[in-house]
């Protein structure tokens with residue numbers, strides 16, 4: 376049975392239109408003008424317990440709005456949503472005990488106090504007894520490798536340590552469902568890897584369900600077998616990460632090292648020139664013409680090296696978003 380379920384979920388935001396200056400303010404006061412932004416349009420998906428799902432989309436696609444509806448921070452304009460059997464917007468205590476929302480750009484820990492003090496407050500909020508609290512802090516801080524950092528003021532922690540302490544605070548009540556909005560934002564590569572490893576470990580140990588947004592594809596490829604792609608508020612793909620290639624990348628990348636430098640114009644007839652640097656060039660070639668194009672290149676130029684590869688997943692997703700492809 377799905378633990379997260381949405382059916383035709385939509386959100387429309389009203390936005391006031393006001394001219395600048397005093398005249399605009401007065402005129403707005405008497406004749407309010409509004410326009411509507413369809414941030415999320417008829418989005419339907421189901422997630423089973425224990426799944427780790429990547430939620431991808433360009434800026435403004437509707438990811439945060441969807442996460443807010445799933446956690447009950449905002450009310451949907453239309454459609455149904457159920458998380459752990461609850462209607463999120465009712466914000467019942469037993470619902471809130473089973474979920475958590477972590478936003479990479481927002482923090483819940485008190486800046487001037489040690490993280491431990493904020494963890495004590497969270498323990499009281501969630502009604503954890505002392506023994507449970509002590510056990511969970513010890514367990515999570517070991518998994519996150521931040522033992523010894525929890526007693527110094529949060530402002531003195533590095534960004535990576537702060538994010539780990541935020542995760543610890545968000546998971547103290549041992550939620551079943553984790554909504555993570557850019558949990559690795561701004562972290563250096565080592566901290567990103569360690570947060571990623573922690574999330575994998577947490578998912579396996581507690582069979583937690585994770586819905587994760589990230590602009591770092593490495594997070595998605597390392598953690599998620601399945602991805603949801605949202606574009607202009609619409610779900611355009613729901614499936615395996617590997618299936619993205621078949622669906623959205625009907626082309627291959629051909630890298631050639633030529634004996635003589637060639638102009639971009641000359642190479643354009645073989646495919647889309649992605650990059651050209653002296654004798655090195657990268658071309659994007661449609662899959663169905665690959666054999667013919669490669670033979671033609673070998674016939675027309677003296678070629679020292681040639682490799683054919685799948686384009687990187689980031690590039691495929693970038694292309695999908697730029698072209699606004701729709702679900703087939």
Ligand SMILES: Nc1ncnc2c1ncn2[C@@H]1O[C@H](COP(=O)(O)OP(=O)(O)OP(=O)(O)O)[C@@H](O)[C@H]1O
Nearest residue numbers: 388390412414432433434435436437438439440441
């Ligand atoms: N409170 C609001 N009032 C009006 N419009 C909003 C509001 N919140 C978001 N929007 C608009 O809704 C659309 C979706 O925004 P949302 O924050 O959900 O996107 P996102 O995919 O999370 O983007 P990002 O990756 O940049 O965080 C955008 O056009 C945004 O400007």
